[in-house]
Amino acid sequence: MASAATEREINKWRLWGVNRLLETNTSLILVHEKTGKPPTLDLVKSIYYKDDEEAVDLLEEAKSSLRDMDMKWVILGACNFLASCPLRTSKDCGNVLLRRSDVFRTFGKTESQGMKLYIEASEALSRFRKIRDLNNLPISHFTKEYLPTDLMEYQSSTRKIESTTKDSPPMFQIDMTTSSDVFGLDNEPSNETRSAPRIPQTLFELIKHTSYKDYKASRQGWDDEHKLEEMEDEDMRYLVVKLSNGRLPETEKQWTKDSELDHSIIGFLSFMITQEEDENVVYIYEIHISEHFRDCGLGRHLFKMVEHIGKATGMDKSMLTVFKRNTYARQWYTSRGYEEDEISPRPRKLRGGRSIEPDYEILSKRLQKQGHKKVKS
Ligand SMILES: CC(C)(COP(=O)(O)OP(=O)(O)OC[C@H]1O[C@@H](n2cnc3c(N)ncnc32)[C@H](O)[C@@H]1OP(=O)(O)O)[C@@H](O)C(=O)NCCC(=O)NCCS
Structure with missing residues (x-):
């Protein structure tokens, strides 16, 4: 659970789901709004994981994903971790990493703010998928x-x-x-x-x-x-x-x-x-x-x-x-x-x-x- 100081820190960050990771359902990452860089290990630990090893893995994965991909392939990924949201499609199932309540707590959102975030993010996801599908067309x-x-x-x-x-x-x-x-x-x-x-x-x-x-x-x-x-x-x-x-x-x-x-x-x-x-x-x-x-x-x-x-x-x-x-x-x-x-x-x-x-x-x-x-x- 994030502390107040961490929450303030999070405000500078955006939560992104990564195309490749969406497909393989392994992770979600934060990148800094301005620099596009992943967060520090301490921030990762305080937000998601108590276990050091898991946090290190997550960070390494996030870093290598960021290295490998062009930033155009990142999308807002909030929709992937609102586990119990009825709008969630079965395709997204594997991508759920945090419980809905965790998300609201982490971001200091109320239920309705969280739902709004979810809907916006769902739209962002479908817009992103449209781009990906168009680019995959022969x-x-x-x-x-x-x-x-x-x-x-x-x-x-x-x-x-x-x-x-x-x-x-x-x-x-x-x-x-x-x-x-x-x-x-x-x-x-x-x-x-x-x-x-x-x-x-x-x-x-x-x-x-x-x-x-x-x-x-x-x-x-x-x-x-x-x-x-x-x-x-x-x-x-x-x-x-x-x-x-x-x-x-x-x-x-x-x-x-x-x-x-x-x-x-x-x-x-x-x-x-x-x-x-x-x-x-x-x-x-x-x-x-x-x-x-x-x-x-x-x-x-x-x-x-x-x-x-x-x-x-x-x-x-x-x-x-x-x-x-x-x-x-x-x-x-x-x-x-x-x-x-x-x-x-x-x-x-x-x-x-x-x-x-x-x-x-x-x-x-x-x-x-x-x-x-x-x-x-
Ligand atoms: C910019 C460029 C692509 C324009 O192509 P073009 O085939 O010469 O332009 P067009 O003949 O289609 O232009 C036709 C229209 O533009 C108008 N027009 C032409 N030059 C104009 C100008 N400098 N400012 C405003 N309108 C102009 C014409 O009157 C005509 O108007 P209409 O559509 O109302 O009849 C071409 O000049 C070019 O290749 N320039 C060099 C490369 C370059 O700088 N590329 C841009 C890199 S960011």
Whole structure:
């Protein structure tokens, strides 16, 4: 049973159930709200266990789970330990670790506050499961379910790029694919991967070509490996744009001069179905159109596609990150209805009074009329 001092300490912590642990029903952990770190051994002991060994085990397990997983895979886990709650489903049975009365005592909640917490957490759990299930869908099912075929082609009406095609306006084919297909990470790569091994390098070079300067000027800098790691995330999906008639103009060759690259690719958007601050979101990681094909509606079309996917999968909002120095893209996003999100970093005041401006911002656009009410701990 937690002491008053421990209870005060707990207020700084959130109780999280971890995806992997939910499946294996072994544990639940606390992570610090700000640092995302597990609690100290003493705190663990005073909350859950009298037995030192069990507490050490729990802490070690929590630490290694945190090490192994990306924080996007944690969810509010209060629902897993309200043993006698009638709303609890049989699937959650194994995850009950504390008795309902223990939870209320630990968190200093009344029965009705506890029930409210439970309901909020149940909703959080089902939202989380939705994300997990969507990410586990094979790409062919995902595409069939959530991307209408008419969006997979785009014909620009603009005259600007007609010179690249002989008789007709340029046509673009847009394929949706996964990081494992793009990078050939699966044991059994699809035909698409076998026939196009140069795709990852092409996408990577395109990002580098359009945004290297912005990264270089930022605090985070440019790091080849870090970017590739992000691109390879197993939940990343790609909308890859290819010119399906005509040929690339000479000007395009400045970034595609490397013969190893796939010269039919002229742009892409990458996104992830994920969670941000308890909300289900479609997070746009990259959008890059090569120079010659800009301003002819392709970016708009890619956003239409990704927002359609976001709406169809029931995501609360669409989000993205942009460097502040990329004023063109920021204005373009604003014109598409994106606004600064509440989690966008704020200027940081230093002790001397100086303040540090973040060099990037997070923008978002609500996709559903009413998002769910956020769970506050
Ligand atoms: C930002 C980017 C993706 C836009 O793609 P695009 O294909 O050139 O944009 P589109 O042709 O679809 O834009 C069409 C619309 O935006 C409008 N528009 C174009 N530039 C604009 C700007 N700077 N500000 C506001 N609106 C703009 C057009 O008038 C048009 O409006 P409409 O939809 O009302 O007709 C593209 O410029 C790009 O790849 N830039 C380099 C990479 C980059 O910076 N990516 C962002 C990283 S965070």
